[in-house]
Amino acid sequence: MIELAENRYGKSRVRLMKVTRHPHGHDLHEWTVQILLKGDFDSAHIDGDNSKILPTDTMKNTVYSIARNSTATSMEAYAQELTDFLLSRNPQVSSAAIRIESTLWRRLTVNGEPHPTTFMRGSNELQTTHVERAQDSEFQIHSGLDNLVLLKTANSGFEGYIKDSLTTLKETSDRLFGTAMRAEWHYTTTNLDHEAVRATIREAMLRTFAEHDSKSVQQTLYAMAKSALEATPEIDDIEITMPNKHCLLVDLSRFDQDNPNEIFVPTDEPHGYIEARVRRTA
Numbered sequence: 001m002i003e004l005a006e007n008r009y010g011k012s013r014v015r016l017m018k019v020t021r022h023p024h025g026h027d028l029h030e031w032t033v034q035i036l037l038k039g040d041f042d043s044a045h046i047d048g049d050n051s052k053i054l055p056t057d058t059m060k061n062t063v064y065s066i067a068r069n070s071t072a073t074s075m076e077a078y079a080q081e082l083t084d085f086l087l088s089r090n091p092q093v094s095s096a097a098i099r100i101e102s103t104l105w106r107r108l109t110v111n112g113e114p115h116p117t118t119f120m121r122g123s124n125e126l127q128t129t130h131v132e133r134a135q136d137s138e139f140q141i142h143s144g145l146d147n148l149v150l151l152k153t154a155n156s157g158f159e160g161y162i163k164d165s166l167t168t169l170k171e172t173s174d175r176l177f178g179t180a181m182r183a184e185w186h187y188t189t190t191n192l193d194h195e196a197v198r199a200t201i202r203e204a205m206l207r208t209f210a211e212h213d214s215k216s217v218q219q220t221l222y223a224m225a226k227s228a229l230e231a232t233p234e235i236d237d238i239e240i241t242m243p244n245k246h247c248l249l250v251d252l253s254r255f256d257q258d259n260p261n262e263i264f265v266p267t268d269e270p271h272g273y274i275e276a277r278v279r280r281t282a
């Protein structure tokens, strides 16, 4: 016997730029949206019957149409509107999941003043959200960030690890610690100022990264997650991924030169990969 075990479908990488026009200037958002639907689509897979299939092209159009009328001030609120719209019009859909990545645009400063209608791309950091709801159920909202590139040049070491016949790594009490972190946290409530909470979480994690006396990526990652949970009662769970982007000390002794931790070669591959989920228990 063969059966269709699971399926879902939707539209990915729908790119949207929204300009909100105020008398004093404009706001700019660039979002990349993914919609994934689960539901009663067995007949499409098994019999080729598309009568319960909302075309993914229509989903793409829905992204733009809802954005046109939306007054949402956060991508979390917009994603909830989009989810409600899709579920209310499509009884064959049992649950909808929306993922949005927001690109960083900063207002340009001209003559020391923020310019009302000109923007500059920030870093490649992304702000993210994942909003999911089943018919007649509550929203589950996870938000986060991705590709937040950080480096600390002091207060990082790695010592006391296992040494066996294959160990070549030298212990160090002073190394560079570089990463491109990803984090995703879960909100316990839907009724909150997502932008403000996001700013608090991001700031808490960055402060801890800077101030932490790191014995390993693992220890710093845990400290960052803990500080995010302590700073924000609105979240109960956070997952952080931190590649360890090694910066290797260059051996200058070949040229009769010393190298007191000043000249490094940054490497992307291979890199360490450290991940943990930290949650509130009470």
Ligand SMILES: O=c1[nH]c(=O)c2[nH]c(=O)[nH]c2[nH]1
Pocket (backbone or CB within 6 Å): 158, 169, 215, 216, 217, 218, 244, 272
């Ligand atoms: O912070 C670190 N954690 C590790 O698990 C590890 N492994 C390694 O080679 N270097 C490091 N650094």
